[in-house]
Amino acid sequence: MMSFFSPWMLLGLVAAAAPIVLHLLRKRTAERILWGAWMFLADSLRLKRRKLMLEDIVLLVLRTLTLVFAALAFARPFLPELRFFGGAGMDKDVVLVIDASASMKFRDSSGTTAFAKALEEARSLVKESPKGTAFGIVIGEGTPGIITPSPISAKREVLEMLDRLEPGDDAMDAPRSLAAAGEVLAGGNNPAKEVVIFGDGQAYGWRCDDEAEWKRVERIYARFPRRPPVVWRAFERPSDVKNAAIVAVTPSRRIIGTDRSATFSVTV
Numbered sequence: 001m002m003s004f005f006s007p008w009m010l011l012g013l014v015a016a017a018a019p020i021v022l023h024l025l026r027k028r029t030a031e032r033i034l035w036g037a038w039m040f041l042a043d044s045l046r047l048k049r050r051k052l053m054l055e056d057i058v059l060l061v062l063r064t065l066t067l068v069f070a071a072l073a074f075a076r077p078f079l080p081e082l083r084f085f086g087g088a089g090m091d092k093d094v095v096l097v098i099d100a101s102a103s104m105k106f107r108d109s110s111g112t113t114a115f116a117k118a119l120e121e122a123r124s125l126v127k128e129s130p131k132g133t134a135f136g137i138v139i140g141e142g143t144p145g146i147i148t149p150s151p152i153s154a155k156r157e158v159l160e161m162l163d164r165l166e167p168g169d170d171a172m173d174a175p176r177s178l179a180a181a182g183e184v185l186a187g188g189n190n191p192a193k194e195v196v197i198f199g200d201g202q203a204y205g206w207r208c209d210d211e212a213e214w215k216r217v218e219r220i221y222a223r224f225p226r227r228p229p230v231v232w233r234a235f236e237r238p239s240d241v242k243n244a245a246i247v248a249v250t251p252s253r254r255i256i257g258t259d260r261s262a263t264f265s266v267t268v
Contacts (some may be wrong), residue, residue, distance in 0.1 A: 015067050091132035091133065092190050093190040093192070094196060095137070096162075097140050099202075103171075119163075127159070134153040135158045137162065140174070142168075142170040142172075143173070143176075171205040174207065175213040179213075182220035183220065185224070186224075204247065247268070251265075
């Protein structure tokens with residue numbers, strides 16, 4: 001079943017009726033006057049009239065089809081389920097979300113960080129992608145960084161951008177990173193969309209209790225004719241590393257002064 005990226009542009013099909021309306025308005029009934037030499041010209045005029053009528057019809061059809069095709073082009077039709085060349089997918093926009101949280105700096109027994117592994121897999125994905133695939137990059141931090149405002153198809157540029165990425169010192173804000181990825185996808189022109197997240201699954205950054213933020217993510221992804229899938233690629237932390245964090249500090253009193261002691265409860 002055919003879908004459209006900009007279905008509201010189909011309203012332009014109404015304009016296709018304009019040439020027909022104008023043609024009917026211009027059609028006039030000529031005043032008939034009989035005169036002496038009419039009999040010599042009647043046959044010639046009859047043939048010429050048929051030719052002019054045929055030309056008018058062809059011109060009318062061409063004008064109408066021009067407006068119809070223009071409206072369809074602006075609506076950007078596509079077939080969501082269509083596959084080509086032995087099962088290969090359509091041209092695709094892919095946003096790579098790289099978790100740059102501090103926990104991605106931990107090294108395994110070989111001395112390789114999870115961040116380095118994530119970048120290596122992201123590079124492989126870019127290199128092995130079929131022609132026509134465009135990539136966007138979002139660096140997942142407390143404040144997500146949008147590296148590419150819209151997906152680009154130049155693989156060399158994408159690889160160079162990945163090479164310049166560095167891990168940060170805070171946790172990845174997962175809902176805000178996914179929202180940023182959705183905004184980048186919206187700037188792409190390919191019919192198929194996908195988000196790939198590379199991270200270690202640190203629970204703190206996912207903010208599962210923040211209902212308002214996740215509803216915002218839902219609204220962003222609901223804009224697409226077909227909801228983009230989100231692929232999760234997890235990198236386990238070394239077993240000997242304890243990834244602890246202070247998630248809450250609660251004072252014993254609302255107002256704390258210098259004249260009395262106070263107790264703080266820390267949640268780790």
